[in-house]
Amino acid sequence: MATTTKQAYTPLNEQTVIELSQELDLFSDYSSLEVNEIGDGNLNLVFRLVEPATKKSVIIKQALPYAKVVGESWPLTLDRARIESDSLKKFAEFSPEHVPEILYTNNELAVTVMEDLSSHVILRKGLIDGVTYPSLAQHIGTFIAKNLFYTSDFYLHPFEKKRLVQQFTNPELCKITEDLVFTDPFYDIETNDYPAELQDAVSELWNDATLRNKATRLKLKFLTHAEALLHGDLHSGSIFVTEESTKIIDSEFAYYGPQGFDIAHFFANIAMNHIAQRAHIKDKEKRAEYQLYLSGLIRDTWNTFTDTYKGLWRNEGVELATKLPGFEDEVLESIFTDMVGFAGCEVIRRTIGLAHVADLDSIADFDEQILLKKKALKLGRDWVKNKQRIKNIEEFITSIRSV
Amino acid sequence: MATTTKQAYTPLNEQTVIELSQELDLFSDYSSLEVNEIGDGNLNLVFRLVEPATKKSVIIKQALPYAKVVGESWPLTLDRARIESDSLKKFAEFSPEHVPEILYTNNELAVTVMEDLSSHVILRKGLIDGVTYPSLAQHIGTFIAKNLFYTSDFYLHPFEKKRLVQQFTNPELCKITEDLVFTDPFYDIETNDYPAELQDAVSELWNDATLRNKATRLKLKFLTHAEALLHGDLHSGSIFVTEESTKIIDSEFAYYGPQGFDIAHFFANIAMNHIAQRAHIKDKEKRAEYQLYLSGLIRDTWNTFTDTYKGLWRNEGVELATKLPGFEDEVLESIFTDMVGFAGCEVIRRTIGLAHVADLDSIADFDEQILLKKKALKLGRDWVKNKQRIKNIEEFITSIRSV
Numbered sequence: 001m002a003t004t005t006k007q008a009y010t011p012l013n014e015q016t017v018i019e020l021s022q023e024l025d026l027f028s029d030y031s032s033l034e035v036n037e038i039g040d041g042n043l044n045l046v047f048r049l050v051e052p053a054t055k056k057s058v059i060i061k062q063a064l065p066y067a068k069v070v071g072e073s074w075p076l077t078l079d080r081a082r083i084e085s086d087s088l089k090k091f092a093e094f095s096p097e098h099v100p101e102i103l104y105t106n107n108e109l110a111v112t113v114m115e116d117l118s119s120h121v122i123l124r125k126g127l128i129d130g131v132t133y134p135s136l137a138q139h140i141g142t143f144i145a146k147n148l149f150y151t152s153d154f155y156l157h158p159f160e161k162k163r164l165v166q167q168f169t170n171p172e173l174c175k176i177t178e179d180l181v182f183t184d185p186f187y188d189i190e191t192n193d194y195p196a197e198l199q200d201a202v203s204e205l206w207n208d209a210t211l212r213n214k215a216t217r218l219k220l221k222f223l224t225h226a227e228a229l230l231h232g233d234l235h236s237g238s239i240f241v242t243e244e245s246t247k248i249i250d251s252e253f254a255y256y257g258p259q260g261f262d263i264a265h266f267f268a269n270i271a272m273n274h275i276a277q278r279a280h281i282k283d284k285e286k287r288a289e290y291q292l293y294l295s296g297l298i299r300d301t302w303n304t305f306t307d308t309y310k311g312l313w314r315n316e317g318v319e320l321a322t323k324l325p326g327f328e329d330e331v332l333e334s335i336f337t338d339m340v341g342f343a344g345c346e347v348i349r350r351t352i353g354l355a356h357v358a359d360l361d362s363i364a365d366f367d368e369q370i371l372l373k374k375k376a377l378k379l380g381r382d383w384v385k386n387k388q389r390i391k392n393i394e395e396f397i398t399s400i401r402s403v
Numbered sequence: 404m405a406t407t408t409k410q411a412y413t414p415l416n417e418q419t420v421i422e423l424s425q426e427l428d429l430f431s432d433y434s435s436l437e438v439n440e441i442g443d444g445n446l447n448l449v450f451r452l453v454e455p456a457t458k459k460s461v462i463i464k465q466a467l468p469y470a471k472v473v474g475e476s477w478p479l480t481l482d483r484a485r486i487e488s489d490s491l492k493k494f495a496e497f498s499p500e501h502v503p504e505i506l507y508t509n510n511e512l513a514v515t516v517m518e519d520l521s522s523h524v525i526l527r528k529g530l531i532d533g534v535t536y537p538s539l540a541q542h543i544g545t546f547i548a549k550n551l552f553y554t555s556d557f558y559l560h561p562f563e564k565k566r567l568v569q570q571f572t573n574p575e576l577c578k579i580t581e582d583l584v585f586t587d588p589f590y591d592i593e594t595n596d597y598p599a600e601l602q603d604a605v606s607e608l609w610n611d612a613t614l615r616n617k618a619t620r621l622k623l624k625f626l627t628h629a630e631a632l633l634h635g636d637l638h639s640g641s642i643f644v645t646e647e648s649t650k651i652i653d654s655e656f657a658y659y660g661p662q663g664f665d666i667a668h669f670f671a672n673i674a675m676n677h678i679a680q681r682a683h684i685k686d687k688e689k690r691a692e693y694q695l696y697l698s699g700l701i702r703d704t705w706n707t708f709t710d711t712y713k714g715l716w717r718n719e720g721v722e723l724a725t726k727l728p729g730f731e732d733e734v735l736e737s738i739f740t741d742m743v744g745f746a747g748c749e750v751i752r753r754t755i756g757l758a759h760v761a762d763l764d765s766i767a768d769f770d771e772q773i774l775l776k777k778k779a780l781k782l783g784r785d786w787v788k789n790k791q792r793i794k795n796i797e798e799f800i801t802s803i804r805s806v
Binding site for chain 1: 612620728
């Protein structure tokens with residue numbers, strides 16, 4: 001891996017990004033290099049560089065020192081580039097096939113050069129379009145199980161675990177989750193964003209003291225339980241897919257947190273797609289078929305996750321806890337219960353909070369959009385409040401299917 | 404506060420410690436300075452320096468790069484001197500009256516210069532001698548409540564909380580607790596230390612699968628729950644007392660952990676003294692009276708702790724959780740339940756683990772010592788296994804009194 005001398009941060013442009021690629025010796029012919037900035041400009045610059053003769057391409061991603069959301073802009077640490085590349089490298093130790101290859105990082109410039117995944121599509125888009133991905137459950141279940149187990153106290157020496165907790169201390173990005181996922185949607189706070197037609201449902205939610213209590217307890221878990229290295233934002237927009245390949249990206253929210261968090265976000269986003277399909281697929285039979293695929297995706301992901309986790313526990317467990325009869329079942333039960341609660345928070349915040357999902361927002365028929373968002377809110381509330389009553393993955397799936 | 408230039412670590416001796424005191428301008432007349440090394444030589448050098456003319460005295464404590472226990476010696480990080488002085492300074496922000504004043508620290512030399520507390524006695528000695536301390540409950544309850552609340556997410560900005568978690572990352576000392584408190588006593592591991600007469604009770608304990616399961620769950624809390632800055636080793640040997648003054652020392656085990664931990668260790672050590680008094684105070688009436696004092700000490704400490712904690716919560720809570728009706732009661736209930744479990748582990752490990760307590764070990768009548776240690780073991784097991792069944796401080800006290 002090449003290294004360059006330490007430089008002061010300055011945003012790249014189409015000229016300097018070519019110079020950087022030259023410095024890193026990424027291509028052979030720089031005169032014909034095609035450069036496109038394909039980021040949305042709100043958080044990062046994302047340059048795609050292609051050498052036409054060889055078809056060789058790379059992505060050069062650079063964090064911007066601010067975040068822009070719906071016109072608002074606030075400063076945001078460049079350290080997130082380090083967190084993202086460090087976590088992708090850590091995940092690559094366990095699942096190299098499920099993360100983009102990192103070719104170069106420069107923490108001062110907040111730059112990461114990585115494999116170009118433009119042969120893939122963003123999972124959220126694929127799901128909205130009703131595409132099925134036969135290997136996705138297997139890939140995500142394995143990816144999460146390995147990340148959790150291999151970075152936990154069950155596997156790591158406590159010194160190494162504590163070193164990683166320090167390395168992945170991520171206050172600014174965690175604060176975004178603490179606010180936008182666990183706090184703002186449960187209070188009348190200006191970051192919330194929902195149409196007036198949802199006001200009754202939102203007011204009811206804000207007046208639900210039990211819900212607020214349970215969401216707060218989940219927030220405290222997020223704040224204090226340093227169990228394993230999480231991706232931290234594993235929704236369907238952080239996953240690139242093809243029929244046979246799954247790549248996880250955008251891990252700048254990575255930190256040590258509660259084990260149930262990542263799988264919760266994945267499931268919550270599948271569930272919202274499931275709800276939204278009532279609007280997207282008009283043909284009833286086709287819709288039923290696709291929703292069955294989505295249920296199966298959740299079931300298979302969970303079962304792959306638990307099977308993989310148990311296998312690692314049995315074969316590679318180091319901490320004496322892994323030798324206790326049945327202890328892994330208790331751990332997995334507690335991951336499951338946390339998962340239901342965290343998934344509930346994610347569904348609620350994606351419906352009425354600052355950051356929405358295209359699955360629901362793209363529903364053209366406004367009345368139907370409102371109706372389905374109300375259903376999503378109801379499901380999210382149920383998960384947060386009654387997470388202990390949902391006992392297993394089948395009951396979780398039933399709760400989605402009976403929306 | 405004086406600063407000296409960075410020096411390589413070398414253990415102090417009676418000559419160099421005077422030179423250091425001179426460099427720091429601690430006294431006016433160095434020719435007549437009295438120096439005594441009063442440490443036990445197992446972990447730290449502890450020099451007491453007295454200027455006879457003025458009666459001025461200070462303690463100069465230096466960590467040694469190893470730990471010695473019963474002849475064994477193993478390397479141990481000098482960073483514990485930093486942890487100790489940093490945590491004492493942090494505690495002094497909330498309770499300056501309950502920690503020794505820190506006059507100087509040097510992390511390279513692992514040296515701390517602090518207030519001399521030789522007017523005080525170690526609480527364990529006082530309790531073994533049957534002395535009562537009328538302000539102790541008030542002091543300890545307040546000290547713990549302030550430490551927990553002011554270093555928690557309920558009060559601190561999440562950036563500051565996470566900065567402190569990093570600052571007090573303490574892998575080597577935590578590992579000692581992970582091993583000696585939560586692991587070794589529950590397995591046939593060579594660090595354990597108990598007379599052959601306890602073998603039956605110990606074997607029964609090792610065969611108790613439920614106990615091992617519950618102890619492991621407590622260990623996982625210790626490993627993963629970064630709730631508040633703990634002293635980390637708050638037994639009666641870490642507390643200096645007079646009739647009206649209470650000073651907490653030896654906080655080299657400080658780290659961010661579960662809130663119930665410190666008060667558990669304090670109570671466990673009071674409980675072991677309570678059990679041991681059957682041997683120490685022969686006069687039945689006097690013994691009953693002293694044991695009543697010890698019960699009251701636990702009750703008053705707990706009530707002071709909860710009252711103080713609730714007051715801080717009400718008046719200084721920042722996190723929105725502190726505005727939720729009744730939420731502080733849920734937090735305190737969960738601290739209480741954790742406390743019972745952690746206290747159980749402490750009683751067990753002090754009875755059969757590597758590090759014992761003089762309260763029990765000093766019982767001259769060997770048969771009685773064995774009998775009382777068996778009772779202590781039974782109590783510890785009950786606390787670890789049935790912590791959820793003990794609902795409040797009165798039931799906790801009853802469990803001690805009915806030993």
